[in-house]
Amino acid sequence: MAYGSPVLRQIYDRLPGWGRSLMTTAYAVRTYGSRFGAGYERWSKILEKTQFESTEALRARSLQEALELAHRARSESAFFAERLPEGDFSWEEVPILTKQDVREHMQQMHAADRSAFGRTVVRRTSGTTGTPLELLQTVEAVQRENAFAWQHRSWHGCPRGCRTATLAGHPVVPTSQDRPPYWVHNRYENQLIFSSYHMSPEAMPHYARALERFTPDLIHGYPSSIALVAQAVLDEGLAIRPKAVITASETLLSHQRRLIRDAFGVEPAIWYGNTELAGNIVECPEGRLHVREEHSLTEFLDEHGRPAAPGSEARLVATALGNPAMFLLRYDTGDVVVPSAEERCPCGRAGRLVEQVVGRVEDYIIDGAGRRIGRLDHLFKDVRDVREAQIVQETPGRIVVRLICDRSAFGAARQAVLREVRMRLSPATIVEIERASRLDRGPSGKAAFVRQMSAAR
Ligand SMILES: [Zn+2]
Known part of the structure; x- marks a missing residue:
C-alpha cells in the first residue's frame, strides 16, 4: 500500500487511481514472501x-x-x-x-x-x-x-486467492480527494481495498457500485465500515452475493449484523x-x-x-x-x-x-466532510510518551484530541497526531490538539476513547 515512507507516500498520493493500484500491487508482490512464506x-x-x-x-x-x-x-x-x-x-x-x-x-x-x-x-x-x-x-x-x-476464511468457503474486498482502515486514498475511486486494486492478491475515510453520504453510492462491479467472494474488515456500505447497497437496490462477510477489529453491533445480512444475504462471521x-x-x-x-x-x-x-x-x-x-x-x-x-x-x-x-464498542466521529469514521486509535500509532489519549467530538466536523503527556513530549506527539489526521480525516475537519492532565469523562464516569458531546449526536 506504499505508504511506508513519507516520500513514497507523496508520490503515491499524486498518482491517478490506476497508478495507486499499480503501486499497491507492487508492494503486495514485494511483501508477499514475508506474509506467506x-x-x-x-x-x-x-x-x-x-x-x-x-x-x-x-x-x-x-x-x-x-x-x-x-x-x-x-x-x-x-x-x-x-x-x-x-x-x-x-x-x-x-x-x-x-x-x-x-x-x-x-x-x-x-x-x-x-x-x-x-x-x-x-x-x-x-x-x-x-x-x-x-x-x-x-x-x-x-x-x-x-x-x-x-483457515477461518476457508471455513466460510473463501480460500486464499478468492476475490476479496477489504474495508479495514487502510489509508489508500488521500483525504483531500472528493471523488472516486475511493479504493485501490491489489491485482496480485485479487483484492479491492477500500478507504474507510471517505464514507460521506455522497460517496457511498460509489462504494456500493464499485463493490458490485468487483463481485467479491469475501468482504472483510471493520463492521462500522462494512455496515455503511451495506446500507448503501440496500439504498441503491444492488444485488451483491459474497460467500462470506467477516468482521474484525471492532465489536460487531446487532444493527450492523442485521444490515449486513439484509444487504449481502449472508450472516456475518466474527474474527x-x-x-x-x-x-x-x-x-x-x-x-x-x-x-x-x-x-x-x-x-x-x-x-x-x-x-x-x-x-x-x-x-x-x-x-x-x-x-x-x-x-x-x-x-x-x-x-x-x-x-x-x-x-x-x-x-x-x-x-x-x-x-x-463484548469487546469495546468503538465509536464514530463525523469529520469536516460529513464522513463517519471509526477506529480512530490509528491516530496514535506513532505517538511516543503519551500516557492516555482521547478524542472529543464537540460538533460534527470538529474534534478535540486530548493528550495526557509531559510538557516536553507534547510538541512531537502533536506533530505525529497531525500527520495521521491528514491521512485519515478530511482537510475540512477542525482539529484541536491539547495537552490535558486528565481524561474527559461522561455522566457515567467512564472515560470513553471517543467521547461525543450531545450536540454531535
Ligand atoms: Zn462450530
Missing part, C-alpha cells in the same frame, strides 16, 4: 489437523507450551526474572500482565537469545485508549497469524484477534464462536482473577504462543467476552465456545 505453509498444514482434535488435548498442549515459555521468559528477560517465582511453579502463580506493564517494560520483555528464530519486525498498536505499544514479533509469528486467518497475537476467537458457519486453543493459552477470568462462570462477562487473558521474540504471559487484552455453557459445536471443530465477544 514457509511459516505460513507449515502452520496451514498443522491447523488442518488440529482443528478437529479434542479441545481438552489442545488445551493441555497449550498449557504445556505456555509453561515452557514462562521458564524461558524467566531466564531470558529481566522483567520476568523478577516477576516469576523460582523453581517450579503452577500456571496460577504467573501474575496477570497489564497493558500498563507492557508499555513500561516493553524492551525488557524481549527474548535475549535470538539465535532460535529468524527475522523480526516491530508492530505498533495504540489500543483503544490511545496508549502506544511496540511489539517485537518474528516474521514466522505474523505468517502463523495469517494461516489462522485464511477476534489482536496485534499482540494474544487470543483468537472465531465464528464458524454454525454461528458459534470457537476459541482457537492452539493459538494461545486462553483464560476467562472474573474480577477476582478466578475462572469466570459460563454466561457471565469475563476478561480475556491470553498467553501468546506463536511469538518467541517477546513474552506476553497471561496478558490482559482489555477485551470482555461471555463464555458459553454449550459444550460442543455441531460443526465438529475444536475449541471452547463463547456466547459473545
